[in-house]
Amino acid sequence: MTISKLVLIELWKRKSQLITGLLAITLGIAVIVAIQSVSVVSEQNVARNLDNLGANILVLPQGASIDNYYTSDIDAPTLPMDYVERILTSTIAGVDNMSPKLTRRVKVGGQSVVLTGILPKSEIASKPLWQSSGLLGAELKTACAPNQSTTKSHGFEDEKLKRKAFDTLNTKDCIAGSQVAKLLHLTAGRSVDIMGKDFKVVKILPETGTVDDDRIFANLRDVQQLLGIENQVSAIEIMGCCNAISEGLLGKLRNILPDTRVTTIGQIVSTQIETNQLMKRVTLVMLIIIFFVGGISIGNYIWANVNERKREIGILRMMGAERSTIYMMFILKALVLGVAGGILGYLLGTLAGVILGPYLAGIIVKPVYIYLLWSILLSVAISLAGSLFPTYLAAKFDPHTNLQED
Amino acid sequence: MILQGENIVKQYHHKGGLINALDHVSFSVNKGDFVTVTGPSGSGKSTLLLALFGLIRLTSGNIIFDGKRIDNINDCHLTDIRKKSVGYILQSFALIPYLTTIQNVMIPLALEKIPGKEQFKRAGEILDYIGLSDRMEHLPRELSAGQQQRVAIARSIIHNPQIIMADEPTGNLDPTLSLEILEFMKKINQENKITIIMVTHSPIAAEYGTMKLHLNDGKIVTTGF
Numbered sequence: 001m002t003i004s005k006l007v008l009i010e011l012w013k014r015k016s017q018l019i020t021g022l023l024a025i026t027l028g029i030a031v032i033v034a035i036q037s038v039s040v041v042s043e044q045n046v047a048r049n050l051d052n053l054g055a056n057i058l059v060l061p062q063g064a065s066i067d068n069y070y071t072s073d074i075d076a077p078t079l080p081m082d083y084v085e086r087i088l089t090s091t092i093a094g095v096d097n098m099s100p101k102l103t104r105r106v107k108v109g110g111q112s113v114v115l116t117g118i119l120p121k122s123e124i125a126s127k128p129l130w131q132s133s134g135l136l137g138a139e140l141k142t143a144c145a146p147n148q149s150t151t152k153s154h155g156f157e158d159e160k161l162k163r164k165a166f167d168t169l170n171t172k173d174c175i176a177g178s179q180v181a182k183l184l185h186l187t188a189g190r191s192v193d194i195m196g197k198d199f200k201v202v203k204i205l206p207e208t209g210t211v212d213d214d215r216i217f218a219n220l221r222d223v224q225q226l227l228g229i230e231n232q233v234s235a236i237e238i239m240g241c242c243n244a245i246s247e248g249l250l251g252k253l254r255n256i257l258p259d260t261r262v263t264t265i266g267q268i269v270s271t272q273i274e275t276n277q278l279m280k281r282v283t284l285v286m287l288i289i290i291f292f293v294g295g296i297s298i299g300n301y302i303w304a305n306v307n308e309r310k311r312e313i314g315i316l317r318m319m320g321a322e323r324s325t326i327y328m329m330f331i332l333k334a335l336v337l338g339v340a341g342g343i344l345g346y347l348l349g350t351l352a353g354v355i356l357g358p359y360l361a362g363i364i365v366k367p368v369y370i371y372l373l374w375s376i377l378l379s380v381a382i383s384l385a386g387s388l389f390p391t392y393l394a395a396k397f398d399p400h401t402n403l404q405e406d
Numbered sequence: 407m408i409l410q411g412e413n414i415v416k417q418y419h420h421k422g423g424l425i426n427a428l429d430h431v432s433f434s435v436n437k438g439d440f441v442t443v444t445g446p447s448g449s450g451k452s453t454l455l456l457a458l459f460g461l462i463r464l465t466s467g468n469i470i471f472d473g474k475r476i477d478n479i480n481d482c483h484l485t486d487i488r489k490k491s492v493g494y495i496l497q498s499f500a501l502i503p504y505l506t507t508i509q510n511v512m513i514p515l516a517l518e519k520i521p522g523k524e525q526f527k528r529a530g531e532i533l534d535y536i537g538l539s540d541r542m543e544h545l546p547r548e549l550s551a552g553q554q555q556r557v558a559i560a561r562s563i564i565h566n567p568q569i570i571m572a573d574e575p576t577g578n579l580d581p582t583l584s585l586e587i588l589e590f591m592k593k594i595n596q597e598n599k600i601t602i603i604m605v606t607h608s609p610i611a612a613e614y615g616t617m618k619l620h621l622n623d624g625k626i627v628t629t630g631f
Contacts, residue, residue, distance in 0.1 A: 001512040001525055006505070013504035315500045318461060319561075320489020320517050322482065400461045 003325055007332045017305070022341050024297030025382060028290030029345020029375045030352060035286060036371060037353035039279035041363045056245065057238035059083065059253065060261045064235075073103045073235035074114055074211075081231045083257055087238070092252045094244020100233040102223050103215075108194050109184045114215045115194065117223025117233075120169035171219045174199040178206060179213040194218070195226045240264070291382055298337060299386035302330055306394040317399035330391035331384070338383030342376030349375070407470075408568060408601050409435040409458065414467035416453055416624075427453040429624035431467070435617065437568070440595045441603045442615030450624040451605040455571050458603070459492050460484035472568065489517050493562030493600075495591075497574035499554040501546040507557050508533060508542040514565040532560045536590065552583035556590065563594060570594070572604040576611055588614050 011018050064076035084100050102117040169175065174194070176186045181204045184192065191198045199218055207213055224230050240249050245264060253262045306313070313326055350367045357365030416428040427450045435441055443451045456462040458469060460476065469477040476487060493514075494500070501510045508529045515525040533539045536556045546554055555575060562570050572591065576584035588611055595602050606612055620628040 001509055001516040001522065003516065006502075006509075006513075006516070009509070010504055311500070312502055315502065316513070316517075317485070318488065318494050318500075319514050320485050320487075320492075322485050325517070400456050 003329055004332055007329055007336065011333065011336060017301070018337075021298065021301035021305075021337055022344065025290075025294040025337070025341035025379055026344045026348060028294045028382075029342055029379050030349035032283065032286050032290060032378070033346050033349025033371050033375055034352040034356070035279075035283055037350060037365050037368055038357050038360070038363070039283070040368060041357065041365050043279060045363055057240045057250065057253070057262065057264045059087075059236040059238065059257060060263065061234070062259050062261055064261055073101055073116075073237075075103070075105060076234040078102070078229055078232035078234050079236075079260060081233055083260070084233075084236060086256055087236070087253065090252075090256050092249065092256070094241040094247070094249045095238055096241055097239035099237040100220065101235050101237060102220060102227065102229060102233045103235070104223075104227055106195060108180075108192065108216065111180075111183050113180050113183070114211070115223060115226075116215045116217050117220035117227075118169065118217050119220045169202075169217065169219050171222050172197075172199055173202045174216050174218040175203045175205060176201055176217075177213040177215045178204060178208070180216055181205075192216075197222075197226060287378075291385075294341075294379075294382040295386035297386070298334065298383045299390055301337075302334060302387045303390035303393075305333070306330065306390050309394075310397060313394060313397050314399040317397070323395040326397075327391055327395040330387060330394055334383045334387035334391070335380060338380030339376055341383065342379030343372070345379060346372045346375035407434050408437040408439075408472060409603075410468075410470040411454075411458070412468040412470070414454070414457065414469065415465045416450070416457055416462060417465045426624045428457065428464075428467075431621075431624070431626050433619060433626060433629065435601060435603065437601055438595070438599045439601050439617050440592065440615050441601075441617045441619060442612040443603065443605045443619045443621060444607070444609075444612045445621035445627075447607075449621040451621055452573055453624075454621065455573050455603065455605050458571065459488050461488075489514070490565065491568045493565070493567040493570040495555070495558050495562050495570060495572040495575045497577035499546070499551075499558045499578070501554055501557060501561075503546055506543045506545060507538060507549065510546070510557055511560045511564055514561060518565060528564055529560075532564050533557075536560050550583075551579055552586060555579060555583075555587050559587070559590060559594070563598065563600065566598075567600060569601040569603065572602060574605055574607065576606065576608060581610075584608065584611065 058073070059079070060073065061077040061079045064073075081100065084098065087095060087098065100119050104115055105112055106115045107113075108115075174192065176184070176192075180186070181201075186192055186201050186204065188201055188204055190201050192201055193199075194216065199216075199222075205212065218226075220233070224232065238253075250262050250264060254260070316326065317323075350371070353365040354367065357363050411431055411433050414428050414431040415426065418425045418427055429450075431450075431454060443454065445451050453462060457464055459471075460479075460481065464477050467477065468475055471487065472491070476484060502513070505513075508526070511529040511532060512525040515528065520528075530539065530542070533542055536559060538553060538556055538560070541549060541553060541557075546557070549557065555578075559575075562572075570591075575591065576587050579587060591602060591604070592614055594600055604611065604615070612618060618629070619626055
């Protein structure tokens with residue numbers, strides 16, 4: 001027999017009281033775990049969907065206009081190509097894809113079109129430094145999206161919103177937007193004269209409803225030569241992780257590119273930030289409520305238990321139990337309740353999230369195992385906080401008073 | 407001499423006035439004595455029993471136990487003395503309801519942090535000694551009143567105390583069981599040389615005392631042997 005065994009026996013022999021005592025804290029933890037489990041997956045989905053929009057950061061020269069995000073690179077002043085390498089050689093996390101561009105309005109076949117020089121991925125791949133940076137591939141890396149998820153996004157598949165890098169674009173080749181192709185009667189395989197040089201149309205882009213429909217894309221080197229603007233670009237498009245943007249990616253880029261304008265689609269960032277903050281606020285409010293409700297509930301249970309066991313406390317004190325022993329008895333009980341409440345709350349909350357997630361939020365929720373640790377820690381903290389005062393009073397009971405209740 | 411009380415006074419405040427529960431009580435108890443304390447209700451018998459080892463603090467007076475003053479020591483030391491040297495038997499048995507017979511008996515050893523195996527061995531021997539070895543795993547509610555009091559006695563002696571304080575140990579028992587318990591306490595007193603101080607209303611129980619104290623209005627009115 002030990003004092004801890006005595007505590008466990010008492011808990012076991014009074015199971016109905018134990019269940020009552022556990023109820024509030026278990027349900028409280030379950031609610032937090034369920035909300036968190038759903039909101040984490042929801043945040044991941046929002047972030048992934050936003051990331052799927054494509055390039056979301058634009059690096060422009062200081063004097064460029066950004067009235068229209070999608071056309072701000074047209075006829076903009078230029079910045080050196082070196083800036084691309086400056087970004088690549090930095091340790092900034094969250095830059096997932098990058099596309100330097102040089103864009104000018106030119107006359108082709110007597111029509112005004114937008115000529116955009118781009119660096120195809122095959123060219124990026126040819127640079128060892130860029131390879132090591134991992135900036136390859138049009139799709140976002142998994143690492144970009146919030147972790148703990150392996151779910152593939154089925155969100156925005158809308159081609160209108162995708163502005164992704166071209167895999168290959170050889171010199172003397174070009175790709176025409178749908179509108180410009182109609183305007184100039186271009187088809188794949190035909191040649192087109194651009195500023196006195198022949199380019200082969202390798203592809204006609206499907207209609208996107210964006211400014212890309214009016215563009216002709218050619219290799220950046222060719223466009224730089226044609227326009228006589230060597231080693232300059234008018235913009236660098238960056239596909240940044242939405243989470244990284246909301247965590248200050250823009251500021252970091254501005255630090256390494258001080259004489260540029262680094263801008264983003266404000267709505268994207270604010271949506272991400274608002275989503276994250278809303279979830280955090282909901283969880284915080286729940287946490288505060290649960291802390292008080294759970295703490296009061298456990299405190300009430302322990303206080304009732306102390307009163308019920310006054311005689312027992314008196315007997316133990318009479319037999320030579322120190323005040324600290326009585327104190328430990330109830331603290332240990334609170335600890336057991338806290339651990340049990342945390343585990344049960346985690347299981348219940350996770351189960352609720354997994355079952356209700358698809359119905360309520362249309363998402364698949366998977367158990368987040370680290371929440372088990374947090375649930376136990378939170379539950380124990382609530383339980384101990386609620387028990388301290390009644391336990392303190394129990395230890396102060398006068399044994400003689402309690403024995404006289406016989 | 408194992409226990410001595412000198413001019414023990416215990417006063418209570420009640421409705422604006424002072425009540426003398428113990429009024430300059432003095433006595434001496436030798437090792438191995440079986441002391442019975444009698445007196446009418448409210449005479450201060452139980453107060454004296456509780457006051458001797460600090461369950462009630464004195465207003466004034468000295469208590470000397472085993473050659474040392476214990477009325478002026480702190481709660482921690484008094485608790486230690488109770489744990490190691492004193493056993494208590496109460497009228498209501500004071501067993502912990504959710505513990506089995508053997509678990510109840512082991513509590514004093516648990517408080518002394520004696521290893522589990524040793525606790526079990528000693529509790530088994532004591533329960534055998536009091537004739538309850540076949541009731542080890544029974545809960546108090548599954549035992550008769552006499553059996554419950556025997557468990558309480560077993561619990562009071564398992565840690566080999568120097569002195570047992572018994573407050574009306576036969577108060578809840580019928581005459582036959584009372585005699586059984588009294589005989590058992592006498593056996594403990596004689597075989598183990600454990601000093602017993604027993605508060606009782608019963609004249610029959612009082613006769614078991616080798617030393618008799620009679621209290622009235624908080625004062626010792628007669629002392630007999």
